[in-house]
Amino acid sequence: MSDDELIWRIAGGSGDGIASTSQNFAKALMRSGLHVFTHRHYPSRIRGGHTYVEVRASADPVKSRGDGYNFLLALGDSFARNPQEEAYYGNEEVKPLEENLDELREGGVIVYDSGLLDASEIPDFEERVEENDWHVYDIDLRSLAREQGREVMRNTAGVGVTCAITGIPLGAIEELMRDAMPEKILEPNVEIMQTGYDLVREEYDVDAAEVSVPTGEHDEEQVLMSGSDAIAYGAIDEGCRFIAGYPMTPWTEVFTIMSQNLPELGGISEQVEDEIAAAALAIGASHMGVKAMSGSSGGGFALMGEPLGLAEMTETPLVLIEAMRAGPSTGMPTKPEQADLEHVLYTSQGDSQRVVLAPGTVAEAYEASRRAFQLAYEYQIPTMIIYDQKLSGELTNVPASHFDREPNPDIGATLTEDELADQPHTADGKFHRFQHEGEDGVSPRSVPGQKGGRFLATGNEHNPAGHISEDPDNRVAQMDRRQRKLDAIRADLDDDGLLVEYGPEDAEYGVLTFGSQQGTVEEAVDRLNENGHSVKALTVAELAPYPADAVRAFLDSVEEALVVEMNASAQFRGLTQKELGTHGELLSSLLKYNGNPFEPAEIVEGFTTKLVDDGELPGNETKFVPAAGD
Amino acid sequence: MSAFSAIGEEREIDRDEYTPDIEPQPTWCPGCGDFGVLKALKGALPEVGRTPEETLLVTGIGCSGKLNSYLDSYGFHTIHGRSLPVARAAKLANPGVEVIAAGGDGDGYGIGGNHFMHTARENHDMTYVVFNNEIFGLTKGQTSPTSPKGHKSKTQPHGSAKTPIRPLSLSLTSGASFVARTAAVNPNQAQRILKEAMEHDGFAHIDFLTQCPTWNKDAKQYVPYTDINESEDYDFDPTNRADAQELMRETEDKLYEGEVLTGVYYRDDDRPSYQQEKQNLGEMPDEPLAERYFDGDYEWERSYDRFIDKHK
Numbered sequence: 001m002s003d004d005e006l007i008w009r010i011a012g013g014s015g016d017g018i019a020s021t022s023q024n025f026a027k028a029l030m031r032s033g034l035h036v037f038t039h040r041h042y043p044s045r046i047r048g049g050h051t052y053v054e055v056r057a058s059a060d061p062v063k064s065r066g067d068g069y070n071f072l073l074a075l076g077d078s079f080a081r082n083p084q085e086e087a088y089y090g091n092e093e094v095k096p097l098e099e100n101l102d103e104l105r106e107g108g109v110i111v112y113d114s115g116l117l118d119a120s121e122i123p124d125f126e127e128r129v130e131e132n133d134w135h136v137y138d139i140d141l142r143s144l145a146r147e148q149g150r151e152v153m154r155n156t157a158g159v160g161v162t163c164a165i166t167g168i169p170l171g172a173i174e175e176l177m178r179d180a181m182p183e184k185i186l187e188p189n190v191e192i193m194q195t196g197y198d199l200v201r202e203e204y205d206v207d208a209a210e211v212s213v214p215t216g217e218h219d220e221e222q223v224l225m226s227g228s229d230a231i232a233y234g235a236i237d238e239g240c241r242f243i244a245g246y247p248m249t250p251w252t253e254v255f256t257i258m259s260q261n262l263p264e265l266g267g268i269s270e271q272v273e274d275e276i277a278a279a280a281l282a283i284g285a286s287h288m289g290v291k292a293m294s295g296s297s298g299g300g301f302a303l304m305g306e307p308l309g310l311a312e313m314t315e316t317p318l319v320l321i322e323a324m325r326a327g328p329s330t331g332m333p334t335k336p337e338q339a340d341l342e343h344v345l346y347t348s349q350g351d352s353q354r355v356v357l358a359p360g361t362v363a364e365a366y367e368a369s370r371r372a373f374q375l376a377y378e379y380q381i382p383t384m385i386i387y388d389q390k391l392s393g394e395l396t397n398v399p400a401s402h403f404d405r406e407p408n409p410d411i412g413a414t415l416t417e418d419e420l421a422d423q424p425h426t427a428d429g430k431f432h433r434f435q436h437e438g439e440d441g442v443s444p445r446s447v448p449g450q451k452g453g454r455f456l457a458t459g460n461e462h463n464p465a466g467h468i469s470e471d472p473d474n475r476v477a478q479m480d481r482r483q484r485k486l487d488a489i490r491a492d493l494d495d496d497g498l499l500v501e502y503g504p505e506d507a508e509y510g511v512l513t514f515g516s517q518q519g520t521v522e523e524a525v526d527r528l529n530e531n532g533h534s535v536k537a538l539t540v541a542e543l544a545p546y547p548a549d550a551v552r553a554f555l556d557s558v559e560e561a562l563v564v565e566m567n568a569s570a571q572f573r574g575l576t577q578k579e580l581g582t583h584g585e586l587l588s589s590l591l592k593y594n595g596n597p598f599e600p601a602e603i604v605e606g607f608t609t610k611l612v613d614d615g616e617l618p619g620n621e622t623k624f625v626p627a628a629g630d
Numbered sequence: 631m632s633a634f635s636a637i638g639e640e641r642e643i644d645r646d647e648y649t650p651d652i653e654p655q656p657t658w659c660p661g662c663g664d665f666g667v668l669k670a671l672k673g674a675l676p677e678v679g680r681t682p683e684e685t686l687l688v689t690g691i692g693c694s695g696k697l698n699s700y701l702d703s704y705g706f707h708t709i710h711g712r713s714l715p716v717a718r719a720a721k722l723a724n725p726g727v728e729v730i731a732a733g734g735d736g737d738g739y740g741i742g743g744n745h746f747m748h749t750a751r752e753n754h755d756m757t758y759v760v761f762n763n764e765i766f767g768l769t770k771g772q773t774s775p776t777s778p779k780g781h782k783s784k785t786q787p788h789g790s791a792k793t794p795i796r797p798l799s800l801s802l803t804s805g806a807s808f809v810a811r812t813a814a815v816n817p818n819q820a821q822r823i824l825k826e827a828m829e830h831d832g833f834a835h836i837d838f839l840t841q842c843p844t845w846n847k848d849a850k851q852y853v854p855y856t857d858i859n860e861s862e863d864y865d866f867d868p869t870n871r872a873d874a875q876e877l878m879r880e881t882e883d884k885l886y887e888g889e890v891l892t893g894v895y896y897r898d899d900d901r902p903s904y905q906q907e908k909q910n911l912g913e914m915p916d917e918p919l920a921e922r923y924f925d926g927d928y929e930w931e932r933s934y935d936r937f938i939d940k941h942k
Contacts, residue, residue: 266922
């Protein structure tokens with residue numbers, strides 16, 4: 001058991017306060033000077049079901065969930081269904097303990113609520129404890145909580161116990177509870193945490209467990225944030241004051257943050273009848289000169305295909321976000337996957353004229369959100385941010401200074417009435433909104449209500465004043481101008497983009513990935529290099545227009561590359577091959593699509609087993625697909 | 631100072647201002663009812679004092695969608711069935727602009743039916759004109775949601791098994807605060823109703839009977855018609871919801887029996903518009919949002935100042 005990191009997993013049922021308890025715990029550790037990273041696993045269920053959150057804490061920066069974990073706090077699932085063995089879902093009552101044993105590291109700690117969990121119902125429990133050298137603390141947390149009057153507080157009792165075993169001072173947690181809890185429930189919670197702490201200190205041997213909390217210090221002040229927070233704040237700082245949406249997991253998080261804050265910021269949030277309407281409303285608002293956004297997850301985004309095409313054809317600035325979850329169809333609503341890449345790149349009829357960004361980290365999610373608005377409004381083009389349930393909900397510490405930026409409410413190439421007067425018009429005064437020329441393909445726009453700006457926006461092909469036109473020369477001129485924007489955007493991003501190369505420049509092997517796998521891949525790269533391999537990684541956050549030059553240069557510099565992505569059909573590898581037209585023979589794939597994000601060790605294992613040793617992967621958690629022609 | 635000087639401009643407006651030089655002649659078939667909508671709009675807009683540059687006409691797809699090409703104003707020719715969500719956001723973003731949405735019966739009552747229901751429910755301050763010709767025109771004569779039961783077409787060769795939708799009743803039930811029916815053959819009434827609809831503060835829905843001489847030759851030309859607000863046969867108060875409901879049902883049935891009833895069926899002038907409701911709740915700014923992006927003095931708040939402390 002290593003002392004340099006604590007990976008604490010709190011498990012129970014949905015509705016047992018797992019998320020809020022873990023958030024406080026993570027923040028307390030961050031405030032103590034540690035780097036933290038959370039990973040949550042939950043079912044599509046309001047009450048009960050196998051739920052856990054991991055909090056990984058280390059003195060060194062952490063970018064990913066870890067490999068397994070070393071401290072389990074198993075609370076009872078107060079909403080577990082009847083323990084019928086014949087039911088396909090099995091005995092839910094013991095799941096918070098049983099389901100979490102496989103990933104618990106050797107020498108790890110188990111604290112479980114013996115008031116609700118009966119370990120004797122778990123096959124071979126005692127044997128497994130002995131084999132793995134686990135340290136077990138069975139404590140009747142429920143009774144402790146009952147004595148304080150509220151059974152739900154057993155999670156706080158469990159935190160007290162955790163602190164006693166790992167050496168975390170209670171004051172750190174208490175301080176956070178004071179910020180978060182109303183007076184009425186604060187005192188009993190503080191009291192029960194102390195009771196749990198004292199009980200363990202007095203009656204149990206805490207030194208037997210070799211798991212303790214590390215100590216660390218930050219160079220500068222940190223904040224604990226999720227990808228959803230970062231995307232929403234980026235939008236707000238770009239002056240986005242209009243959002244329309246329809247609830248769907250996990251996109252709902254961004255929609256909620258925006259909806260709760262836009263009224264006070266003098267903005268407008270609209271929850272509407274469906275996602276077709278949601279995207280259409282964002283287009284309507286943007287057409288009037290307002291910075292607007294919408295978004296959804298896979299199924300809802302499918303409904304946005306039609307308005308997305310309208311935004312492309314009418315060159316209406318638009319930001320859409322797509323929070324991926326496991327598909328197809330309803331799929332696994334609360335599980336992460338990166339299988340909507342092709343959906344977002346190609347949905348809607350005709351040639352795609354759009355920008356697609358996929359941030360890799362919480363800090364980059366803020367960056368990508370700001371870039372999305374800048375590109376959308378400067379170039380009058382729909383811009384999508386794709387991310388997933390992993391990035392949307394994981395919490396990590398980021399320097400506070402990262403967010404200390406100036407707002408940018410600029411709406412791009414939009415003319416004032418004075419400027420409109422100097423622009424070309426038809427004889428009867430219609431403004432040439434869609435001129436054939438235009439710097440970087442952009443023809444500046446007017447907005448309704450402006451004098452001298454009237455034009456027709458239409459989903460049909462159109463002439464400079466916006467009137468429907470099927471003239472071949474006009475068609476080619478308009479299409480070519482719209483396409484030119486993509487070249488200009490590519491050049492912009494090549495100058496100052498979101499690609500992140502990691503590891504030794506002269507490495508022999510490469511790992512190529514996109515989006516939320518960045519941190520996990522980088523941790524794997526570190527370990528591989530420590531193990532004597534020579535590996536670097538490239539995380540591509542710009543998917544359309546595709547950064548072909550940068551990826552080509554990266555692949556030219558390595559012998560072979562492993563493409564890591566969370567889907568079953570290697571979509572990112574396919575995109576890379578299509579865009580490069582070369583290097584296909586270098587690209588093998590490591591895929592995962594079982595509903596859980598990669599652990600760093602799985603990438604290390606996939607890399608060494610397949611690329612170096614040409615062996616077989618153990619188990620079926622991940623899948624290897626060899627390079628074309630292999 | 632407003633960045634939108636066309637809004638609220640006081641001046642004489644000539645109806646010819648709405649005729650574009652590019653396409654002064656519509657391409658609708660001779661005898662098409664759509665000409666009636668265009669004429670009524672060109673008549674009503676100067677009456678309500680709205681110039682082409684303070685008017686946004688949002689259309690769907692179909693013969694009706696071509697209205698944008700023949701009426702000169704700010705225009706947004708959207709996609710099939712989606713004019714309403716685009717139009718209502720435009721109104722929220724800049725309430726000073728006169729927003730009119732228009733589309734056909736397939737567009738509004740079929741593919742866009744969900745948007746119709748919800749836009750009516752929310753009572754957005756806008757006018758919605760549905761060109762109802764009981765047929766799909768631009769795709770060459772298929773049965774539409776308002777085609778009568780038994781209507782034969784290339785896609786329903788044995789006749790439609792479906793009872794037609796009840797547009798007026800649906801509108802009232804959904805929450806529209808102004809519901810009317812008029813017909814292309816009755817230009818004076820059409821212009822008057824359009825004017826009343828634009829002046830109404832809330833969602834004003836006009837089911838506009840537009841005969842299709844090409845694909846629906848069997849259908850009536852919507853003559854003779856009766857104006858329920860003026861006919862002595864009807865003693866009718868459009869502010870009475872129960873009466874409106876009853877007469878709407880009768881009107882919808884009689885259309886298919888050859889009797890055309892038209893007029894304003896329902897109006898509730900007391901109900902606040904959606905914008906007002908939202909502003910009362912503090913969910914929408916008092917100043918038009920669109921102005922803010924042209925106001926160099928506006929102080930934009932930073933996320934850092936508002937949120938960062940709670941993440942520490």
